[in-house]
Amino acid sequence: MEITYSTAKSNQELEQILALQQANLFKNVSEEEKKWEGFVTVEHTFDLLKDMNEVCPHTIAKFGDEVAGYALSMHPSFGDKIDVLEPLFDLLRQEDLLKNEKFIVMGQVCVSKNHRKKGVFRGLYEAMKTHVTPEFDFIVTDINAKNTRSLQAHLAIGFDQIAHFSADGENWIVVSLKTK
Template sequence: MITICVAESEEDVLAIKALQCDNLRSNVSIEKQKSDGFVINEYDVEFLFQICRTAPNIIAKDSTSKLIGYALTVLPENASNSPGLNELVSLINDTEFKGKPTKTLKYYIMGQVCIADGFRGKNVFDRMYDKHRELFGNSYDLLITDVAEKNVRSFRAHLRVGFEVLHTYKGHSTNETWHIIAWDWRN
């Protein structure tokens, strides 16, 4: 049985960090990146503690209470503590969503989502996003994130849940194509 809950302990934060390290693009083979996806940003433990103190962060645990997934909540004001997320907020604030300047809408950022090998394709991704909507749907207009075009599995999963492309850009440091995507919760 898989439980979807909120990260509440130091142990949870350290488990998030360990799962992140296991799935960093630099630690995953090209074949595995293509089939299972990857995460790019490596957050230090202090940043993970900070975001967990300021907003609920969703995690998934297996029947032994081992962390097997996470979906990180990053409020725009916390993004300045991460160069990649800070750049994302600037890009978001320069876009429009359905005819409105995005910066005039209340949004937060999915800082990263990751599911452990062996638990992918078991509805964990969708359930963590459902928990986000349950917790934040009445307080925010949009949930926004970005996905590297090369991360096909992640991009498809986000579109399946309800995200739509807000903006496409080339990353400054990598020259890769990225999609900023948004899930509209206003309806």
């Protein structure tokens, strides 16, 4: 069986995204795991995840019926829905970093432990680029500066650093990927 990529279409897939998120949340992983495997910061509710998916579907990697990874799509209209992401949206609006280009924020990416180091991370972004083009010119996200694993992975697949900011005692690195 191989990994397939698509957009999230069912409540069951959204529930699996949330389960994978819980397993990799900053507060739920050891310091050693954070260093070597990375972590996710934001904890979504089912309702918010579903609302986001209805505006711009999330990209998922599946191994059979199992969600093996995800890249969440966060339309700019959701910029005030998650406290920890508000500073990113404020920065993008104020600094005009993308020179009036249309962008989608990748709200979080995660690959299950069983499917890491198999190209799923890259595959998620390739599929996401396909799904969001032609509506968006860039995929943008911010990465906690402590999450060196995630930053290295994003840079390795072609993201560029475009800004830095601090919020709530944390340092963040903003990266972008051209979709076309």
